[in-house]
Amino acid sequence: MTSTAAVPTYQADIYTDEALLEPYEHYRALRDLGPAVWLEAHGAYAVTRYADARAVLANTEDFHSANGIALNEPANSAILGCTLASDGELHAHLRQVVAHRLTPRSLRPMRETVTERADELVAELVQRRSFDAVSDLARALPLSIVPDFIGWPTEGREHLLRWAGANFDSFGPLNERAQQALPQCGEMAGFGAEIVRTGNVLPGSLGASVLESRDKGDITTEQTMMLMLDYLAPSLDTTISAVGSAIWLFGQFPDQWDRIREDPSLIPNAVNEVVRYESPIRAFGRLAVNDTEVDGVPIPAGSRVLVVYAAANRDERKFTDPDVFDVTRADAVHQLGFGYGEHGCAGQALARMEAESLLAALARTVTRFELGRPERALNNLIRALGSLPVTVHTEG
Amino acid sequence: VQISVDYTRCEGHGLCEDQAPEVFSLDDAGDLHYRFEGQDVPPDHATAAGRGAASCPVAALKVVP
Numbered sequence: 001m002t003s004t005a006a007v008p009t010y011q012a013d014i015y016t017d018e019a020l021l022e023p024y025e026h027y028r029a030l031r032d033l034g035p036a037v038w039l040e041a042h043g044a045y046a047v048t049r050y051a052d053a054r055a056v057l058a059n060t061e062d063f064h065s066a067n068g069i070a071l072n073e074p075a076n077s078a079i080l081g082c083t084l085a086s087d088g089e090l091h092a093h094l095r096q097v098v099a100h101r102l103t104p105r106s107l108r109p110m111r112e113t114v115t116e117r118a119d120e121l122v123a124e125l126v127q128r129r130s131f132d133a134v135s136d137l138a139r140a141l142p143l144s145i146v147p148d149f150i151g152w153p154t155e156g157r158e159h160l161l162r163w164a165g166a167n168f169d170s171f172g173p174l175n176e177r178a179q180q181a182l183p184q185c186g187e188m189a190g191f192g193a194e195i196v197r198t199g200n201v202l203p204g205s206l207g208a209s210v211l212e213s214r215d216k217g218d219i220t221t222e223q224t225m226m227l228m229l230d231y232l233a234p235s236l237d238t239t240i241s242a243v244g245s246a247i248w249l250f251g252q253f254p255d256q257w258d259r260i261r262e263d264p265s266l267i268p269n270a271v272n273e274v275v276r277y278e279s280p281i282r283a284f285g286r287l288a289v290n291d292t293e294v295d296g297v298p299i300p301a302g303s304r305v306l307v308v309y310a311a312a313n314r315d316e317r318k319f320t321d322p323d324v325f326d327v328t329r330a331d332a333v334h335q336l337g338f339g340y341g342e343h344g345c346a347g348q349a350l351a352r353m354e355a356e357s358l359l360a361a362l363a364r365t366v367t368r369f370e371l372g373r374p375e376r377a378l379n380n381l382i383r384a385l386g387s388l389p390v391t392v393h394t395e396g
Numbered sequence: 397v398q399i400s401v402d403y404t405r406c407e408g409h410g411l412c413e414d415q416a417p418e419v420f421s422l423d424d425a426g427d428l429h430y431r432f433e434g435q436d437v438p439p440d441h442a443t444a445a446g447r448g449a450a451s452c453p454v455a456a457l458k459v460v461p
Contacts, residue, residue: 058455103408105426268414333411333451341455342405348453349409 007297008033013041015172020378023282024323027311035295036305042071042173044285044304045294048311050318050336052295056286056307057340060087063305065343068287071304072174074182078189082226084234084343094223095346097213098231101206104349110149111353117144118357126365126392133369133388134377138243139236141354146235149350150228151205156191160236163188165379167233171284172380181380192228196221206231231347239351241280241384242271243358248388249274249325251369256327260363267363270327271355276335277325279310282381284339309336310383368393397437398460399449401430405456412457416441416448420457428456 010033013019014026030037030048037046047053056063064087070076079085083094100106121140125131139161147157166184169177194200196214201207207228214224250257260266288303299305313335314322326332338345345351372389408426412419419441421429432438437445449457 099407103426104410105408105422333415338453340453344454346407 007036007038007045009038009040010046011040013173013175014039014046015042015175015177015380017378020380020383021376023310023383024314027308027314030308031311031315031317034297036297036299039306042304042306044071044306045297045299046283046306046308046311047294048308048315049295050312050315050334053307053309053312053336054340056294056305057336057343059292060342062288062290062292063286064289065091065286068285068304070171071285071306072170072172072178074174075170075178075185078170078182078185079226081223083230083346091342094219094227094230097210097219098206098227099346101209102231102346102349107349107353110145110350114141114145114353115357115360117141118354118361122358122361122365126362126394130389130391133247133390134240134244134385135387137247137358138240138385141243141358142236142239145354146232146239146350148202149206150232150235151201151203151207152232153195153200153202159187159191160232163191164233164236165377165382167229168237168281168379168381170380175380177378177380188229188233189225193225195228196225234345235347235350237379237382237384238280238345239354241278241382242274242351242355244385244388245278245280245383246270246274246355246359247369247390248371248374248385249277251371251390253325254368256325257363257367257369259327260359261367264360264363266327267356267359268352269329269332270359271352272332272335273325273327273329274355275337276313276319276329276332278383279313279335279337280382280384281337281339282310282383283308284343309339312336362392365394366392367395397442397446398435399430399432399437399445400458400460401428401433402456402458403428405454406452407454407456409453411451411453412448415451416444419445420448 030046035052039046067076069085166181169181170185172178210227213219283306286305288299291301292299338348370391374385375387377384377386406428410422419431449459
């Protein structure tokens with residue numbers, strides 16, 4: 001695939017350590033270059049403007065997920081057939097097996113558990129005053145909720161974060177990070193296959209219902225293995241990223257924290273704003289299956305298209321003062337951090353519930369977050385902090 | 397302007413209701429009720445309806461000009 005003269009090109013590798021640490025100037029440059037920009041280093045068209053990103057996600061006829069999600073062939077082959085990497089009727093069928101367990105209504109019984117755990121966790125950390133907002137807070141809640149919810153056996157849980165991180169690394173270009181990740185993705189797939197073979201999942205869990213669907217003949221054994229991993233891998237790092245970023249942002253912008261404390265009903269919007277401002281998932285790809293176009297830029301059939309959520313969410317064509325963190329932003333709900341359309345994040349209700357519960361618990365007691373020196377965890381797909389020392393101040 | 401609702405695609409995320417409770421509501425079963433089904437949205441509700449439709453994360457709501 002070569003670029004045509006009409007198509008703007010961009011030379012820089014946007015997956016180097018430096019670019020992952022400071023991505024936003026790259027994204028601005030890409031947005032300014034055009035609706036679709038040929039990335040020389042990655043052999044893909046980047047779509048970085050909000051309206052175009054949303055349009056590509058909505059156009060599932062021309063832009064497919066199968067063989068399109070990752071920026072490299074081995075990863076695309078490895079995930080082929082999972083919900084994330086399927087299209088049309090197959091996708092709708094697979095999604096239906098699981099998504100109904102993840103709707104806000106189905107999750108209602110979970111709210112009490114999630115709220116209680118968030119309250120307990122925050123109470124303990126507030127008492128300690130100084131803690132790591134990533135390992136002690138952001139990781140602790142999802143890890144105490146999600147594996148049980150999915151029904152993952154207790155043995156093997158120690159690998160979950162490593163596997164999930166590897167999964168996301170593998171979706172990037174075939175750089176060193178992705179190459180190191182691929183064997184670990186294999187480990188995770190092997191573990192998932194073993195669970196399906198032995199039926200070793202917690203009763204009543206999402207995993208158990210996936211196995212029931214297999215037993216009823218709704219899905220094949222191979223699809224069952226895919227579904228076991230489909231919702232586990234993405235449900236940890238993403239939420240962890242958002243919660244870590246939230247504390248980092250509220251530490252830097254204490255006036256925004258005051259707003260939340262004055263009016264906790266802003267918390268759901270604040271979660272949207274965190275996801276807009278520091279999108280946990282940087283980008284997902286698509287495969288153009290027809291000769292098509294993005295806002296006038298021709299895209300030949302067979303092209304890879306990278307939809308950069310994190311760039312779209314900072315698009316000045318869509319959001320006023322996009323680099324300002326504002327929990328009262330009226331259109332924060334339009335953020336594309338959860339994707340959009342057919343493939344829109346099925347687990348977003350649970351993610352929102354976790355993040356909202358933690359912020360609500362913190363807002364009741366914490367007046368200020370005093371930040372230590374943050375460290376980034378570099379991943380091809382996930383933008384997240386690896387460590388964030390924080391000291392919390394409380395009233396009185 | 398009309399809003400088309402794809403009820404099979406709706407998963408009950410409820411963001412439309414947060415945005416425009418006077419136009420969209422979820423019942424106790426989690427099913428979506430759209431106030432102006434099959435008719436033009438009255439002008440005084442058009443902004444709210446559009447805001448609700450734009451917030452749908454799974455594209456079950458679409459604005460039909």
